[in-house]
Amino acid sequence: MPASLSGQLVVAISSRALFDFEAENEVFEAEDDHAYMALQQQRLDEPALPGVAFSLVKKLLAFNNGGPGSGQRVEVVVLSRNDPISGMRVFRSAAHYGLGIERGVFTRGAAPWRYLRPLSAQLFLSTNEADVRSALAAGVAAARVMPLSRQASAEHPGELRIAFDGDAVLFSDEAEQVYQRDGLAAFREHESERARQPLPAGPFKPVLEALQRLQHEPGMRIRTALVTARSAPAHERAIRTLMDWRIEVDEAMFLGGLAKGEFLREFEPDFFFDDQAGHVESAAAHVPAGQVAAGIAAG
Known part of the structure; x- marks a missing residue:
């Protein structure tokens, strides 16, 4: 066979x-x-x-x-x-x-x-x-x-660390489309009204699911982080979506538009995935990073 x-x-x-x-x-x-x-x-x-x-x-x-x-x-x-x-x-x-x-x-x-x-x-x-x-x-x-990204930290040899953006990466870009079209206030209202309605899956949901399965296997610990430009009250829908999927992340950073690079420097991932070029450039100065060229904001 x-x-x-x-x-x-x-x-x-x-x-x-x-x-x-x-x-x-x-x-x-x-x-x-x-x-x-x-x-x-x-x-x-x-x-x-x-x-x-x-x-x-x-x-x-x-x-x-x-x-x-x-x-x-x-x-x-x-x-x-x-x-x-x-x-x-x-x-x-x-x-x-x-x-x-x-x-x-x-x-x-x-x-x-x-x-x-x-x-x-x-x-x-x-x-x-x-x-x-x-x-x-x-x-x-x-x-x-990004081939000129900084190399991963050697501080966590027994732990695989991966960080993900939310919209257009773990989740669909449904909410991002509202933001791009109507602005921040409309985005927050849209997400608050739908706080208990799970977001559709984005391209990296299967990857996060696979990592969750691997967490139960010997050989390496896994630590995951959601690093997103969302802030309260739009944070709730993201968390509830993960709960609905029965997927856990170890850390969640709701940065409200702050540059992600320095936060990722402290988390020290082996890789960070984001859809927006600006966020990837900010991250790449500190950690290995790649752009998920999907969704309305990816260019």
Whole structure:
């Protein structure tokens, strides 16, 4: 029988999100893919440095080390516009760091997101905005990784920490549309009137659900945070929505428009997901961050 990834959290990630290929990418931008391939081949025996999403991936894969009988909980697949030769370096770098990554798809410039469905991927991380938008349109949670984000803190080696924005990420952008169209007062009134009515799900609800399931598995603790521009009284609908979904988060920050970066610096997530470019830029100065290019405010 063919292998199956059923029952696992499947994360697809581009090589540039996992490893620091910024110097190589500069060669690609300045010259062409042949020069890039030649440089990667020249560096085959040189492990790439960790990239922005490295800590997230390393900790997710730790759930597969829960001891006898724990089974495979997380599958990480490299899904990349890189060429197969560069893919060799990706696999060698992963082996160097002890990352249990065995599967990869390398398309040499062609759009790789179309392989998300046969992989049954629930999350896609890439530095390519077009691929991220296509993945989201296909119903897969996806984020554009900011390759120059600050690396994750090393202060929590036994704990996976992930922070999420609310509207257009965990929740739909229904309320955000009201805010963009009618302003803050109308948004607050809209949310107060619907405080007991759960928000529709956003693209990252399945990811948060998968993390909640993993919390009961050995191998790594999980700490989650909701970091949102909402403030009272609009906070109540967000909390009640999570209650209705039977999903718990460990921390909730209702910042009322304050810059999120310094709060995230204190939380020290392995990754932060937000739909708005301004919030992602604020965060990326302090923590690994990615833009969920979905919803009315994503641009």
